[in-house]
Amino acid sequence: MEHSHTADWWKKSTVYQVYPKSFKDTTGSGEGDIRGLIEKLDYLQGLGIDIIWLQPVYVSPQNDNGYDVADYCEINPEYGTMADFDELAAEVRRRNMHLMLDIVVNHSSTEHRWFQEAKQSRNNPYRDYYIWKDPAPGGGVPNNWQSKFGGPAWQYDEATGQYFLTLFDKTQADLNWENPAVREEVVKLMTFWAEKGVSGFRLDVINLISKDQNFPDDDGSARPGDGRKFYTDGPRVHEYMKELNRRIFKPYNLVTVGEMSSTSLENCILYSNPEQNELSMTFNFHHLKVDYPNGQKWELMPYDFEQLKSLLSRWQTGMQEGCGWNALFFNNHDQPRALSRFTDDSEYRVESAKLLATTLHGLQGTPYVFQGEEIGLPNPKWNGIEEMRDVESHNIYRILQEQGKSPEEAFNIIRERSRDNSRTPMLWDSTPNAGFTSGTPWIKVDERYPEINVERQLHDPDSVYHHYKKLIGLRKKHQILIDGTFVRLDEAHPQVFAYSRVKGQEAVVVVSNFSKEQTVFQFADAFAEEWLEAGPAELLAGNTKQVPPLWKEMALSPFASYMWLIRRK
Structure with missing residues (x-):
């Protein structure tokens, strides 16, 4: 499929993530469907979106919301038919947009035909599609690895007397990438979708596909029996990525993003540096663990603002120096809403939503908008x-x-x-169930929908929606937002994150006050002399009626956030 763009056309793009179950229901089933997405394509086009990432709509028992795939080349009837999908792909193309599919190939559902075959006997031709081990010498699990969802990472199969590996849910059996036949199947299924006109793939936990073949016990240096150091960014993962790139990504000119679990900056540079011929870009999650005490997700603490800023800055600088490319995001289907997590989701909800958007969209990388983020959706109020x-x-x-x-x-x-925080239905208008469904929604609709909904914001030029639309447009217009060098400017200020992007005679400056307090921010002398006195500043985006002038010392109101462009005379 031809793109009218250059090889890295996706660098100026913005991606919109659709969680299909909660996006738009056209049948009254209470769950969203593919036709619901078709109905809302004009809305996404109006926002300026280039790429739509559609989360899994394959046949699945839905033990992990579709990330447990039972058939990679069939549509789950709950979401519609293959004819619906073909129409979606055609309608996306007709609007000069692109469709990115979520591909889950670290594991399959145990209901997949391959696994059903594999468990028939130890010498079944499909046995080697999965990872089987004999019980430990004294009986019991082969090693002490833990599943990411809790409990041991091994399930016992009575019939054949062996354990199979499940790093996630017990019905998600890890595929054996050491087997060339598995890699052949993956190329085949990706080719199936590429031939249907899909422009790219988001690769689920793709950095876990290569396991240490000795399967050793974990001595507990991270946490007891964690195991992740033996399969994260594993021994052959870069070889496998190069193989996929050569056989499918390059021939079809696909945009690819790898979801990288517990990864390192060094590996993400290798995954996304174009010279390496692996992926277009990577997601990393370090910045979304800054409110986990000692890395523990299920304990609460206020987030560490300094750590958030230094992680974002380290990845900006590191990926830039290593010629890698970031996927930029604060929200997705596995995270609570950033608005409720890092800012204020009540009194300053609108300012806060715009602040997060401005802060993110000024960074280098491809921004991802998760459905509802563009209208400032907070976490629901759970009872x-x-x-x-x-x-x-x-x-x-x-x-x-x-x-x-x-x-x-x-x-x-x-x-x-809870991951449910981001999974409640999209709020379209003020009719019952926020216009999401005429039936009973599968999960509750946020009660604030009469105030917070798409329809209201489309008609309000000061809305969060219009702020996102503006930021998405700026990336297409200003090359400096694509390749300007990132420089952090706030020097550990307790309330402010400030940075610039610099290229030749231009600089973009972003200043955001992440607190409820009025605060004062001062630029360093050297930066003030070099840039603030160099020429007039043009405001590209701001979130307050009164905008302070860009001087060496600035007074910032609560959650104030601005982006300026300076051109040297």
Whole structure:
């Protein structure tokens, strides 16, 4: 499929992430569907979106919201038909937009035909598609690795007397990438979708596909039996990425983003440096763990602002120096809403939503907007665990109480951390169920929809939506936002994150006050002399009625955030 752009056309693009189950329902089933997305393509085009990342709509038992795939080349009837998908692909193309599919090939569902074959006998031709091990010498699991969803990472198969590896849910069996036949199948299924006109892939936990073939016990240096150091950015992962690039990504000119679990900056440079011929860009999650005490997700603490800024800055500088490329994001389907997490989601909700957007969209990389982010959607107000749907939340709620927490304490933690926070339905208008469904929604609709919805914001030039639209447009217009050098400017200021992007005779300056307090920010003398006195500053984006002039010393109101462009005379 031809693109009218250069090889790295996606650098100026913005990606919109669709969680199909909660986007738009056209049948009254209470769950979103592919036709619902087709219906809203004009909305996404109006926002300026170039790439739509559609999360899994394959046939699946839905034990992990579709990330447990039972057939990679069929559409789950809950979402529609292959004819619906073909129409979606054609309608996206007709609008000069691109469709990116979520591909899950670290594991498949145990209901997949390959696994159903594999468990028939030890010498079944599909046996080697998965990772099987004999019990430990004294009986029991082959090693002490833990699943990412809790419990051992091995499941016993009575019939054949061996264990199979499951790094995630017990119904998600890890594929054996050492087997060339598995890699052949992956190329085949990606080719199937590329031939249907898909422009790219988001590769789920792709840096976990290569395991240390000795499968050693973990001595507990990270945490007891963690195991991740034996399969994260594993021994052959870069070789496998190069093979996929050569066989499918390059021939079809696909845009690819790897979801990189617990990865390192050094590896992400290798994955995304064009000279390496692997992926277009990578997601890393370090900046979204700054409110985890000692890396523990299920404990609460206020987030560490300095750590957030230094992680974002380290990855900006590191990827720039290593010629890698970042996927930029604060929100996705696995994270609570950034608005509620890092800023203020009530009194200063609108300013806060615009602040997060300006701060992110001024950085180098390709920005990702998760559905609802562009209207400033906060975490819902949960009334009890029974309103929640995520398997992980219910598991952890039980485990926390087994560990001695009261039901109230356990629920307080789940309420802050649950993945359901980002999975409630999209708020389209002020009609019942926010225009998401005419039926009973699969998960609750946020009660604030009469105030917070798309329709209201489309008609309000000062809305969060229009702020996103402006920022998305700026990336297409100003090359400096693509390749300007990142320089951090705030020197550990307790309330302010400030940075510049510099290229030749131009600089973009971004200043954001992440606090409820009025604060004063001062630029360093050298920067002030070199840039602030160099020429007039043009305001590209701001979130207050009154905008302070860009001087060496600035007074900033609560959650004020601005982006300026300076051109040297």
